[in-house]
Amino acid sequence: MDVQVAPRGRARSLEEAAANLGIEPREIVKSLVVxxxxxxxxxALIPGDRQISWPKLRGLLGVNRLSMPPADVALAATGYERGTITPLGSSTAWPVWADASVSGRVSLGAGAHGLSAFVDAEELFAALGATVADISEPA
Structure with a gap:
């Protein structure tokens, strides 16, 4: 899988990060720890212009409750701070669920503040053994 890491500078929002990279917010994939x-x-890999659909993801997983852990718990689970989280190189290879609307060349966290990784979504999903499903809704 071809991964290119690019500096994007500090960003206070996803929209600012997209502008720094010269891409649309939907081309940034949020790596959410659930x-x-x-x-x-x-x-959960979600396009930047969408949000996770808790009912859809709970239904697919067959559970009644899911949650986003506090920052310190996400760090312990992945080895990455919030804002840098990526399933690539996570300290534990947790299962990956990717939203079906993610496609083409996308950007995601690169494990450090101010950096973004660019990858082909299909190659990323294949490398991670991701389950691709409809798990998002409009923001």
């Missing part, structure tokens, strides 16, 4: 009721975690 806590499963059994105490494990998963990554």
């Amino acid at each position: 806590k499963h009721p059994d105490g494990t975690f998963l990554f």
Whole structure:
């Protein structure tokens, strides 16, 4: 898989990060850490202009409750601080669920502040063994 890392500078919002990179917000993939009721975690990859659909993801996983862990718990689960999280190189290879609307060349966290990784979405999903499904809704 071809991964290109590019500096984007500090950004106070996803929209600012997209502007710094010269791309649309939908081309940024948010890597969200989600806590499963059994105490494990998963990554949800969501386009920057959408948000996670909790009912859809709960239904696919067959659970009644999912949550976003506090920043310190996400750091312990992945090895990455919020704003830098990526499933690539995570300290634990948690399952990955990717929204079906993510496609083409996308940007995601690169593990450090001020950096973004560019990858082909299909190659990323294949490399991560991601489950691709409709797990988002308009923001």
